[in-house]
Amino acid sequence: xxxxxxxxxxxxxxxxxxxxxxxxxxxxxxxxxxxxxxxxxxxxxxxxxxxxxxxxxxxxxxxxxxxxxxxxxxxxxxxxxxxxxxxxxxxxxxxxxxxxxxxxxxxxxxxxxxxxxxxxxxxxxxxxxxxxxxxxxxxxxxxxxxxxxxxxxxxxxxxxxxxxxxxxxxxxxxxxxxxxxxxxxxxxxxxxxxxxxxxxxxxxxxxxxxxxxxxxxxxxxxxxxxxxxxxxxxxxxxxxxxxxxxxxxxxxxxxxxxxxxxxxxxxxxxxxxxxxxxxxxxxxxxxxxxxxxxxxxxxxxxxxxxxxxxxxxxxxxxxxxxxxxxxxxxxxxxxxxxxxxxxxxxxxxxxxxxxxxxxxxxxxxxxxxxxxxxxxxxxxxxxxxxxxxxxxxxxxxxxxxxxxxxxxxxxxxxxxxxxxxxxxxxxxxxxxxxxxxxxxxxxxxxxxxxxxxxxxxxxxxxxxxxxxxxxxxxxxxxxxxxxxxxxxxxxxxxxxxxxxxxxxxxxxxxxxxxxxxxxxxxxxxxxxxxxxxxxxxxxxxxxxxxxxxxxxxxxxxxxxxxxxxxxxxxxx
Amino acid sequence: xxxxxxxxxxxxxxxxxxxxxxxxxxxxxxxxxxxxxxxxxxxxxxxxxxxxxxxxxxxxxxxxxxxxxxxxxxxxxxxxxxxxxxxxxxxxxxxxxxxxxxxxxxxxxxxxxxxxxxxxxxxxxxxxxxxxxxxxxxxxxxxxxxxxxxxxxxxxxxxxxxxxxxxxxxxxxxxxxxxxxxxxxxxxxxxxxxxxxxxxxxxxxxxxxxxxxxxxxxxxxxxxxxxxxxxxxxxxxxxxxxxxxxxxxxxxxxxxxxxxxxxxxxxxxxxxxxxxxxxxxxxxxxx
Numbered sequence: 001x002x003x004x005x006x007x008x009x010x011x012x013x014x015x016x017x018x019x020x021x022x023x024x025x026x027x028x029x030x031x032x033x034x035x036x037x038x039x040x041x042x043x044x045x046x047x048x049x050x051x052x053x054x055x056x057x058x059x060x061x062x063x064x065x066x067x068x069x070x071x072x073x074x075x076x077x078x079x080x081x082x083x084x085x086x087x088x089x090x091x092x093x094x095x096x097x098x099x100x101x102x103x104x105x106x107x108x109x110x111x112x113x114x115x116x117x118x119x120x121x122x123x124x125x126x127x128x129x130x131x132x133x134x135x136x137x138x139x140x141x142x143x144x145x146x147x148x149x150x151x152x153x154x155x156x157x158x159x160x161x162x163x164x165x166x167x168x169x170x171x172x173x174x175x176x177x178x179x180x181x182x183x184x185x186x187x188x189x190x191x192x193x194x195x196x197x198x199x200x201x202x203x204x205x206x207x208x209x210x211x212x213x214x215x216x217x218x219x220x221x222x223x224x225x226x227x228x229x230x231x232x233x234x235x236x237x238x239x240x241x242x243x244x245x246x247x248x249x250x251x252x253x254x255x256x257x258x259x260x261x262x263x264x265x266x267x268x269x270x271x272x273x274x275x276x277x278x279x280x281x282x283x284x285x286x287x288x289x290x291x292x293x294x295x296x297x298x299x300x301x302x303x304x305x306x307x308x309x310x311x312x313x314x315x316x317x318x319x320x321x322x323x324x325x326x327x328x329x330x331x332x333x334x335x336x337x338x339x340x341x342x343x344x345x346x347x348x349x350x351x352x353x354x355x356x357x358x359x360x361x362x363x364x365x366x367x368x369x370x371x372x373x374x375x376x377x378x379x380x381x382x383x384x385x386x387x388x389x390x391x392x393x394x395x396x397x398x399x400x401x402x403x404x405x406x407x408x409x410x411x412x413x414x415x416x417x418x419x420x421x422x423x424x425x426x427x428x429x430x431x432x433x434x435x436x437x438x439x440x441x442x443x444x445x446x447x448x449x450x451x452x453x454x455x456x457x458x459x460x461x462x463x464x465x466x467x468x469x470x471x472x473x474x475x476x477x478x479x480x481x482x483x484x485x486x487x488x489x490x491x492x493x494x495x496x497x498x499x500x501x502x503x504x505x506x507x508x509x510x511x512x513x514x515x516x517x518x519x520x521x522x523x524x525x526x527x528x529x530x531x532x533x534x535x536x537x538x539x540x541x542x543x544x545x546x547x548x549x550x551x552x553x554x555x556x557x558x559x560x561x562x563x564x565x566x567x568x569x570x571x572x
Numbered sequence: 573x574x575x576x577x578x579x580x581x582x583x584x585x586x587x588x589x590x591x592x593x594x595x596x597x598x599x600x601x602x603x604x605x606x607x608x609x610x611x612x613x614x615x616x617x618x619x620x621x622x623x624x625x626x627x628x629x630x631x632x633x634x635x636x637x638x639x640x641x642x643x644x645x646x647x648x649x650x651x652x653x654x655x656x657x658x659x660x661x662x663x664x665x666x667x668x669x670x671x672x673x674x675x676x677x678x679x680x681x682x683x684x685x686x687x688x689x690x691x692x693x694x695x696x697x698x699x700x701x702x703x704x705x706x707x708x709x710x711x712x713x714x715x716x717x718x719x720x721x722x723x724x725x726x727x728x729x730x731x732x733x734x735x736x737x738x739x740x741x742x743x744x745x746x747x748x749x750x751x752x753x754x755x756x757x758x759x760x761x762x763x764x765x766x767x768x769x770x771x772x773x774x775x776x777x778x779x780x781x782x783x784x785x786x787x788x789x790x791x792x793x794x795x796x797x798x799x800x801x802x803x804x805x806x807x808x809x810x811x812x813x814x815x816x817x818x819x820x821x822x823x824x825x826x827x828x829x830x831x832x833x834x835x836x837x838x839x840x841x842x843x844x845x846x847x848x849x850x851x852x853x854x855x856x857x858x859x
Contacts, residue, residue, distance in 0.1 A: 267701070271702060272719065272735070276705075284709065285706045289706045292697055293697050352691075353694050355659055360711055361679060362683065434693045434742065435696065512658060515659055515660075524618075524661040526619070
């Protein structure tokens with residue numbers, strides 16, 4: 001059974017994108033090499049020790065977020081085996097074993113092995129202790145990565161879980177946005193680290209407390225002659241592994257039909273009875289549907305909670321840095337900005353449900369759909385933007401920023417809804433179809449380019465407000481402040497209108513193509529009514545976003561052909 | 573359509589000895605002069621790379637007919653119907669709804685069409701009632717008409733309880749999804765219904781309700797095209813049938829013409845060809 005599962009896992013990996021896999025192998029290999037370089041090349045023992053502690057902690061964190069970021073290619077899910085006549089324990093064990101048989105797991109173990117290189121300088125016994133510790137810690141990291149992935153999958157079924165996932169993604173985005181800060185600090189600190197090692201202090205204490213450090217600490221104790229202490233640490237590590245094993249097995253046991261019962265069923269009897277707050281128009285219908293999707297669909301809710309938490313995390317970071325404190329007042333603007341990223345693939349997230357837009361097409365339906373989606377985004381995000389803005393303006397104490405924030409928010413929100421809906425239209429990227437979604441990344445396909453298009457489009461679209469802010473900031477007078485706010489509001493309205501209009505013009509006549517991209521993963525241009533390409537920027541984005549998916553399919557086809565040829569050769 | 577203000581709630585569904593009548597549905601389909609075929613496919617073709625999924629298909633569905641399209645898995649039924657309703661661009665050929673080209677004048681053609689696709693998603697996080705309300709308003713029907721038809725459709729299709737419980741479409745069973753899908757197809761009083769596997773996973777009681785609704789629809793002059801694998805069902809329901817094999821219509825006409833004296837299933841197997849199971853094959857199956 002275990003063997004069968006391992007074979008299945010490798011078959012699934014073979015069907016994933018080879019380019020991506022190769023990139024993963026190279027990056028993993030480089031990271032292992034860096035880890036070993038730290039263990040072998042750094043001459044001073046104290047410095048080597050602190051560098052290794054830091055790098056191993058990095059592997060621990062990487063193990064936790066890695067599978068989530070990689071969207072779980074090659075992750076076997078318990079549901080696949082729900083119908084097999086196997087005891088559930090056996091399935092869970094097989095799933096766990098399959099987690100260990102992978103290149104990534106090999107890398108983790110290799111990296112942990114660097115402890116042995118460090119410990120071997122102290123003799124044979126510390127090296128042995130280090131080796132045992134490395135195996136235990138490696139196994140721990142691998143199991144932890146599966147447990148975190150499983151927990152996030154389960155978490156997508158509850159409101160609290162979505163918030164927790166939102167915090168994770170929020171921290172990730174915050175790290176990406178404030179990347180320059182992190183990078184500059186890192187570059188400075190690596191140089192200092194390699195020269196001096198970590199100073200005694202809270203950072204070192206926290207690092208030493210992490211289980212990833214225990215093998216190294218155990219080896220150090222063994223080298224100092226404290227074998228009892230070394231064994232104690234190894235024992236603790238083994239106990240931790242046992243806990244993780246139990247957690248992983250419990251999580252991996254297939255539970256067919258596991259759906260969390262919601263408390264308080266959401267429904268709108270007033271709407272169904274012909275009422276409702278929204279106008280009973282075509283646009284009103286779309287707004288109502290979209291707001292309900294944003295609130296009830298865990299994947300949409302994750303996008304909005306990610307935006308919220310990105311603002312909160314960045315705002316908090318800025319509050320902590322003395323000179324950047326006034327920047328925290330703009331935390332709400334960041335929420336508005338991330339709104340565009342969260343909505344950059346609306347049609348792809350709808351999946352094949354887009355057929356309704358195709359068969360329900362009339363003279364105004366495309367316009368109503370685009371505008372309705374924009375309004376819904378605005379209505380869903382405005383309260384969140386305000387909820388973050390108010391406390392952070394107060395905490396920053398920078399009251400002079402109020403008119404600037406009041407100008408930036410409408411401008412960014414308008415531009416973001418426009419950029420999002422336009423990118424959604426031209427770069428449809430279907431993930432897993434709505435009914436089959438499980439993991440936190442299932443709703444989108446490959447949206448790497450989309451995010452950049454939205455960032456770029458939003459930044460360009462708010463240019464008038466930026467100019468007004470630069471002009472107005474050194475002139476704090478009621479008149480200039482009012483003027484800046486007016487520019488911001490007009491800019492937001494204009495950007496939302498213009499970008500939305502471009503989206504409407506693009507989609508008119510192309511709805512079947514949007515559906516084709518979702519249903520068949522390609523565009524059909526061979527017919528008499530084939531979608532015309534005008535060679536413009538929008539088509540470039542459309543073609544580029546599609547190319548990745550097309551290439552993936554071609555590679556699959558090549559693989560299939562090769563396999564067929566091989567099979568034919570063995571038969572013949 | 574927007575000017576039609578009839579309220580269906582005023583004409584209640586009546587159950588007489590199990591008979592369900594749905595008043596007010598598709599009544600404007602009667603009295604039309606049948607100039608054009610309800611649905612016509614002319615030389616319709618779709619290739620996927622090298623593979624020709626639909627091979628210059630011709631098909632004429634007369635107005636008022638209950639038309640069955642049958643064929644083995646992968647014969648191209650769904651692909652052909654997708655092209656006929658505007659979901660998939662044809663490589664060549666035309667699809668006409670009451671003489672209106674689906675691809676040249678999609679808005680006019682789609683106004684006349686009601687579609688139930690197979691295996692596609694819906695807005696999964698809405699309840700059935702919310703979905704119908706959205707759909708009705710999206711199709712620019714008056715608010716009170718939408719509300720009345722929604723209530724009536726939910727009642728007739730026995731989805732009221734799920735609605736009261738707040739069950740979302742994503743939590744519906746396959747049969748319930750078919751029913752709510754049919755409701756969306758019917759809501760705007762189309763003249764031609766194109767239904768892909770409408771009876772799949774629908775329980776026998778609901779199937780009867782469904783059949784009565786569709787019969788009523790055709791009796792009022794509407795036309796229905798259903799695709800199915802189930803020969804008995806098609807034989808029982810349809811007055812006309814087409815057998816699709818390898819992307820082409822192998823036989824088409826009235827039920828009797830196509831059957832040619834034998835059963836539809838025998839005729840189907842004749843055309844499609846069935847692999848023989850020799851005596852010694854699968855001998856282990858009895859244990």
